[in-house]
Amino acid sequence: MSRPPEPILGLPTEPTQARRFGKTRTAQSSAIAEDYAELIADLLASVGEARPTDIARRLGVSHATAIKTVARLKREGLATSRPYRGVFLTEAGEALAARVKARHRLVVDLLRAVGVPAEAAEQDAEGIEHHVSDVTLAAFEAYLQR
Amino acid sequence: MSRPPEPILGLPTEPTQARRFGKTRTAQSSAIAEDYAELIADLLASVGEARPTDIARRLGVSHATAIKTVARLKREGLATSRPYRGVFLTEAGEALAARVKARHRLVVDLLRAVGVPAEAAEQDAEGIEHHVSDVTLAAFEAYLQR
DNA sequence: CCTGAAATGTAGTCGCAGCTACACTTTCTG
DNA sequence: CAGAAAGTGTAGCTGCGACTACATTTCAGG
Numbered sequence: 001m002s003r004p005p006e007p008i009l010g011l012p013t014e015p016t017q018a019r020r021f022g023k024t025r026t027a028q029s030s031a032i033a034e035d036y037a038e039l040i041a042d043l044l045a046s047v048g049e050a051r052p053t054d055i056a057r058r059l060g061v062s063h064a065t066a067i068k069t070v071a072r073l074k075r076e077g078l079a080t081s082r083p084y085r086g087v088f089l090t091e092a093g094e095a096l097a098a099r100v101k102a103r104h105r106l107v108v109d110l111l112r113a114v115g116v117p118a119e120a121a122e123q124d125a126e127g128i129e130h131h132v133s134d135v136t137l138a139a140f141e142a143y144l145q146r
Numbered sequence: 147m148s149r150p151p152e153p154i155l156g157l158p159t160e161p162t163q164a165r166r167f168g169k170t171r172t173a174q175s176s177a178i179a180e181d182y183a184e185l186i187a188d189l190l191a192s193v194g195e196a197r198p199t200d201i202a203r204r205l206g207v208s209h210a211t212a213i214k215t216v217a218r219l220k221r222e223g224l225a226t227s228r229p230y231r232g233v234f235l236t237e238a239g240e241a242l243a244a245r246v247k248a249r250h251r252l253v254v255d256l257l258r259a260v261g262v263p264a265e266a267a268e269q270d271a272e273g274i275e276h277h278v279s280d281v282t283l284a285a286f287e288a289y290l291q292r
Numbered sequence: 293c294c295t296g297a298a299a300t301g302t303a304g305t306c307g308c309a310g311c312t313a314c315a316c317t318t319t320c321t322g
Numbered sequence: 323c324a325g326a327a328a329g330t331g332t333a334g335c336t337g338c339g340a341c342t343a344c345a346t347t348t349c350a351g352g
Contacts, residue, residue, distance in 0.1 A: 027273065028174055028308095028309095028339095029307090029308070029309090032308090032309075051329075051330085052329080052330065052331085053328085053329060053330080061309080061310070061311090062310075062311060062312080063329080063330075063331090064310085064311075064312080064313095064330095064331080064332085064333095065309065065310055065311075067330075067331065067332090068308085068309075068310090069308090069309075072308080072309095083317085083330075083331070084317060084318065084329080084330060084331085110260065111282065111285075114256065114260065114285060114286065114289040115285040115288055115289050116281070116282045116285040116286075117281060117285070119281075120279055120281040120282050120285070121282070123279065124277055124278055124279050124282045126277075127173065127276070127277025128274050128277045128278070130273070131270055131272075131273025131274045131277070132270055132274070133266055133269065133270050135262070135263060135266040136257065136262045136266050136267070136270045139257075139260060139261040139262040139263070139266070140260065140262075142261055143260040143261050174309095174338090174339095175337090175338070175339090178338090178339080197299075197300085198299080198300065198301085199298085199299060199300075207339085207340070207341090208340070208341060208342080209299080209300070209301090210300095210301080210302085210303095210340085210341075210342080210343095211339065211340055211341075213300075213301065213302090214338090214339075214340090215338090215339075218338080218339095229300075229301070229347085230299080230300060230301085230346095230347060230348065
């Protein structure tokens with residue numbers, strides 16, 4: 001966000017196969033927000049409420065970490081919660097969760113389609129999904145409907 | 147690494163479609179190490195030396211950040227460097243770079259094969275590659291040789 | 293061979309995701 | 323309905339990646 005343009009040019013006269021890294025770094029925090037939104041939506045749908053402890057368990061972190069991250073989501077307008085009552089999603093949060101869920105499915109389906117075992121597909125999709133651009137997502141969709 | 151087992155069980159009596167997140171989080175730091183190793187190898191191969199400033203430019207970060215991260219790589223036995231001389235890779239570092247490079251190619255090829263435009267494929271692969279397990283990688287390879 | 297620009301290194305700050313430890317509600321149960 | 327167990331929240335610490343600002347070293351031209 002705060003990192004300005006800075007062309008990122010390759011070495012001047014050298015024919016380096018410049019690959020643009022760049023994003024990836026700041027992407028991490030939004031990846032976590034996505035995971036939380038998705039999980040909270042899941043919990044709300046399946047259990048009717050999303051408690052910090054459940055979130056923590058499912059993500060494999062301490063409950064304190066879960067609570068702090070939920071606080072960040074609240075700050076960012078994605079979630080709401082009141083002390084000792086569960087966590088809920090704002091409209092923005094729900095929208096995010098829906099997008100993430102759809103993307104997740106698509107990524108898993110694509111992986112399966114190219115022969116990745118179910119177990120690995122589910123597992124890897126968790127990490128991969130956060131880095132799939134809209135263009136790539138569209139290509140996945142087209143491929144699956146070939 | 148320091149996070150112990152902690153079974154990560156789903157809710158006891160609830161039929162939640164438990165998806166294992168878990169790793170992902172600590173994975174981030176090794177993803178960065180991978181990027182650096184790969185880039186340093188690239189620079190060494192194409193320009194003959196890897197200077198902090200070049201690394202920083204290519205990654206889109208400040209030179210201070212690059213230097214600090216290189217320090218971490220040194221701590222982890224992946225790189226070496228002496229003040230004002232460039233950065234080099236240890237054997238472990240080279241091995242890592244080679245693995246990463248190969249994996250990157252495979253991911254890009256797979257993406258292209260399912261119809262992702264070249265530009266997007268290169269770009270997304272950068273983020274995706276760090277989350278592709280060996281099993282998935284093997285599946286990609288098999289698919290490409292269909 | 294000397295000097296100034298460019299590169300390199302160092303210090304100190306911030307935000308965030310983790311953790312443990314402790315304090316405080318809620319809720320369950322005897 | 324009181325006490326214990328479970329859940330929730332707060333405080334304080336760490337590591338890491340990112341930054342800016344400042345200090346130092348190299349090295350190329352004059």
